[in-house]
Amino acid sequence: MTTQLGYASPVDVDTYGPYAVTNPDYPFVGRIGDPDFPEEAGRYHLYLSHGCPWAHIAAIVRHARGLTGIVGASYVDEERDARGWAFRERxxxxxxxxxxxxREAYEATAPGYAGHISVPTLWDRATSRIVANAYNTIPNNLATAFVGLVGEQAADLYPEDLREAIDITDTDFATAARKGGLWTSEEGETINTLERSDAHLADKRYLFGDRLTISDIRFWVKLVRFPETYRAALTEDGRTLVDYPNLWAYARDLYTRPEFRETTELGVLAENRLRRGPELPAAPTAEQWAEPQDRATLG
Structure with missing residues (x-):
């Protein structure tokens, strides 16, 4: 049977209303490797967005693990009305x-579904239903699944000996991002978490030394969206990513890797920044991202 391909009509806020999220939940929590979802090449598909940081994490993990020929992927349009994510020509x-x-994927999985429509969404072709939409667990699942298909040479992004430390680090970075990059201590001291990260990376190539992990991926998608993610820190002293020497070199080092560069649409990120905060400073250009850095010698 041939799938009939088509596109949603243009965004129409007057007809459908503006996009809004209230009380988002993520009820689909299946995992590849569960009894219902065996590890089979070509069976699963990721619905992604170039602008969404959570979807971006999943895209980088998929690429880094060598899953591009095992798990499919496609991208929704960046603009939304009340109908949510849609597929359009772009x-x-x-x-x-x-x-x-x-939304049709959700309704096919749970008829009458009225909850949040999110990316990334992991789809099972075999049963025609959603496996998961839990943005925080899909990347870890992709980082550990399909060992028999990708081989031992594939990047181990979530190594067992570091998992507890990785989970703590990811929670800390997520909290720091929600606070815009600034902590307030119990004593009332303002702490710039970016300064701490910059100092940490002065003598380490990656967050855990010489080992690239999923923590680096989660952190990098925040750095590449610096003006929006770290708005509080930026407002505090005007420093943007290029003003943190080790963070900026670290971010550029990661961008040289195909899994980061080939899954990143800098133009889309620039457009989204303008939508959300036209007063914010411009992010680094593609030329700036390509500037040389000397991180390979760090351990």
Whole structure:
């Protein structure tokens, strides 16, 4: 059977209303490797967005683990009205089901579904239902699944001996991002978490020394969106990413890796920044991201 491909109509806030999220939940929590979802090449598909940091993490992990030929992926349009994520000409149609709205995947899985429509969404072709939409667990699942298919040479992004430390680090960075990069201590002292990270990376190539982990991926997607993510720190002293020498070199070092560079649409990120904060300073250009850095000698 051939899937009929199509596109959603243009964004129409007058007809459908503006996009809004209230009390988002993520009820689909299956995992590849569960009895219902065995590890089979070509069975699963990721619905992603170039602008969403959570989807970006999943995209980088998929690439870094060598899963691009094992787990499919496609991208929704960046603009939304009340209908939510949609497939339009800019990033192509849904190649799996021919959906025009991502909402259709949710309704196919749970008829009458009225909850949050989110990316990343992991779809099972075999059963025509969603495996997971839990943005915080999908990347770790992709980082550990398909060992028999990707081989031992694949990047171990979530190594067992570091998992507890990785989980703590990821929680700390997520909290820091929610606070815009600034902590307030019990004594009332303002602490710039970016300064701490900059100092930490002065003599380490990655967050855990010479080992690239999923923590680096989670941190990097925040750094590449610096003006929006760390707005409080930016407002505090005007420093943006390029003003933190070790962070900026670290970010550029990661950008040289195909899994980061090839999954990043700097133009989309610039457009989203303008939508959310036109007063914010411009992010680094592609030319700046390509500037040389000397991080390879660090351990």
């Amino acid at each position: 990033f192509g149609p849904d190649p799996v089901n021919g959906f025009t709205l991502l």
